[in-house]
């Protein structure tokens with residue numbers, strides 16, 4: 463059953479992912495109602511309605527649910543009790559089960575391994591003794607992470623020597639933690655999959671992601687890798703979406719090792735920063751696919767009419783270039799409507815398109831993004 467135009471889509475979370483989802487929804491004739499603790503959030507600036515309340519405020523969640531036709535997320539870390547309440551009131555896509563798996567790195571890795579999707583070797587860590595034992599088995603270097611609530615490299619620490627263990631264990635919260643073997647990857651990629659209620663599925667081309675200070679800096683679409691590697695990434699993404707019984711959008715981050723093997727790093731059942739290029743390079747962006755999937759609309763092929771490079775605009779340094787970016791032909795500028803450009807904060811992004819098959823090499827990419 464598809465939602466008719468004029469219906470209201472409830473979106474949990476008020477950040478830029480909600481903003482761009484709401485813009486895509488508006489184009490399809492839907493209204494969006496944003497639920498966020500943040501006043502004047504990026505999403506509420508472009509939505510028909512907003513509830514500003516805490517994610518634990520059950521009264522506010524009930525009123526919100528009564529005003530919408532379907533509920534989705536731009537942010538997956540809402541408490542289980544709140545999810546349960548919403549699920550009892552309205553259709554929720556993706557489901558509480560999918561969110562529960564992606565909220566917890568241990569559940570996520572166990573699930574991935576159970577369906578045959580390889581990950582980095584890992585061990586659950588509840589005590590310092592667990593950590594010593596895991597270091598003995600997995601070896602070092604390793605990455606110690608909180609199982610919940612991490613993002614943009616927050617909630618994790620690199621362990622190079624056994625002496626790093628105690629300080630990292632004490633600094634990271636909440637417990638439990640997970641220790642992962644350090645993967646000396648050749649590059650990082652991601653793939654974004656949309657899956658409808660009828661089981662129909664479509665996938666965007668896998669892309670390469672480059673990080674700076676643990677925050678996504680550049681996305682290259684398509685990833686400049688052998689076709690067999692891209693096909694395997696897509697196969698894994700589709701497998702995960704199917705085994706999750708997903709209705710909605712799923713981003714899967716992967717490491718590509720020097721020998722071309724893929725290891726799944728993490729999954730996110732929502733639009734993803736590495737899919738922002740699709741707004742300008744695809745007839746239906748990741749945000750439109752998200753809205754289509756949760757609204758029960760048909761999913762068109764996630765095809766690409768251009769190659770693309772996406773660059774994030776982070777903090778005051780990047781935003782100082784905003785006027786120059788706007789003055790540069792060929793740069794497609796996206797601003798998230800945040801007033802304060804704190805260091806490390808995602809403020810916007812720029813896309814640059816290239817004819818299909820002509821994504822520039824290493825030096826050309828930086829040239830293509832110049833704006834001074």
Ligand SMILES: Nc1ncnc2c1ncn2[C@@H]1O[C@H](COP(=O)(O)OP(=O)(O)O)[C@@H](O)[C@H]1O
Pocket residue numbers: 582605612613614615616642643644645646647650673676715727728
């Ligand atoms: N096991 C690992 N081996 C090597 N690098 C890693 C490992 N885990 C994380 N990283 C690096 O840290 C980045 C952030 O880690 P990730 O688990 O994706 O957390 P988040 O994106 O939620 O902050 C990754 O994109 C990757 O660059």
Ligand SMILES: [Mg+2]
Pocket residue numbers: 715728
């Ligand atoms: Mg990540």
